[in-house]
Amino acid sequence: MCCLMVALCPPAEAEPAPSSREVKKARQSARERSKELGAATAELVTAQSQLDGLAAEVERLVEAYNGELVRLRQAEGLYAQASARLAAADAEVERVRQEVALLATESYGGQTPMAPVIGMIFDQGGSEGALHRAGVLAQLWGERAAILGRMDDAQKVAAILRTQAANAYAAQQAASERAETAKSAAEAAVARQQEETRELRARTEVLRHEVDKARSRAKLLARQRAESLSGGLVSGGSAMGDVAANWALTQLGKPYVWAAAGPETYDCSGLTMRAWEKVGVRLDHWTGTQWTAGPHVPLEQLKRGDLLFFGHVKDDPSTIHHVGIYVGDGQMVHAPQTGDVVRVASIWRGDLVGATRPR
Known part of the structure; x- marks a missing residue:
């Protein structure tokens, strides 16, 4: 009976893209949070x-x-x-x-x-x-x-x-x-x-987490609306990279847990592994081999979906300690550390050592 009822139920409709009003409201919330942070x-x-x-x-x-x-x-x-x-x-x-x-x-x-x-x-x-x-x-x-x-x-x-x-x-x-x-x-x-x-x-x-959450939501809504208006592909990245980046954005707010790879918790390389898995690219759950999973990309040529690595010595994967996925506008989605959640953050950190485009 349960199976019959499920079969007879119409398929769920996809959630509508955020309206311009929702995006504006989210951006306003981010600005207010920023003002609070300033004060x-x-x-x-x-x-x-x-x-x-x-x-x-x-x-x-x-x-x-x-x-x-x-x-x-x-x-x-x-x-x-x-x-x-x-x-x-x-x-x-x-x-x-x-x-x-x-x-x-x-x-x-x-x-x-x-x-x-x-x-x-x-x-x-x-x-x-x-x-x-x-x-x-x-x-x-x-x-x-x-x-x-x-x-x-x-x-x-x-x-x-x-x-x-x-x-x-x-x-x-x-x-x-x-x-x-x-x-x-x-x-x-x-x-x-x-x-x-x-x-x-x-x-x-x-305060920083509150601001980051507000900015992340605003960016996510703006990205979803832009994708809806442009037919599902945002310019500036490859189709595969966009899919990986967009999926990573759907994981915002999920807790960081060491050695976790989803679906409810992630560490940094677990999140990027699952993101590229969505487009059929298999990555190891380790920053060391993710660093060598494709060509290294100059930072001025970054595209959405590229992996950003943070460490000390480029030629020694064991010194790379963090990875995020580029989503555009100098921002990345990453799972930062214990006690934090998946969120959007600037890529410009002192320990940024380079980027890789998986293939």
Whole structure:
């Protein structure tokens, strides 16, 4: 029953060619979008200027952080030196303290400088013994005074170095805090810069896509109307090239997907392969062999349907990274990149390396 009903249904009529009013309306829409882009571009210029100023501030803050890191390393070095000197001074204090402790122990055990004096009082050995004991007494008092003097000196030096070490530690802590503050400021500025850059780029891309879509639709409608009025063939290209170019224009708005070749999604060489397939020309799904699929055409002799290639070195197909199909007026249809759609764009890009006319 379904098959019968389909068979009885009259064939669908071809869609009528766009009217001049539709073409005019599409062109007006493109102009309005262009005006919006112009106004938005002025805003973007201001935003970019502010972004440039922010970038300069970011660089200043980053360099301020770098400076604080240098000062922190210097403060850490000074603190390490002060700590080492203090450790040596404390070791000297401890060594002298042990000598004083030994002196105190001897005094407590009766071995004091006064023992020779007592012996001298009760000495019956005459003046020679007395002189000997007097010499011993002087030596003992001198050694004791020297030990106590070294103890006093060592403690004074240690106190001075302890103050220096404390000051160095305080300086290190202050430098560390300044470095952390500078780091936080730099990180916040960088994050703000990145966010504003993303927003600026996103706004720009949205506006450009809107304008491209409007221009693409206007060009498509104008082309379809011109074809209708001229009997289906637009001057300026070969019959096969026109068919390929016209078919490519019917794919506008379909998403770019890597390695896709239709019918709903395309990558660049997938789109051109399918376009020339419509006229019986088989191309590989690769820009490398599409580049050699026909004679190379001078850019001033381009015709509709010619393939335009973008890369770096003409003699090395592996450097060609993109292809589009020429549709006239310096424009091409192409599948640009991930996140984009099939659209019309200018052929004049810095990486344009040449054109091929498939056969």
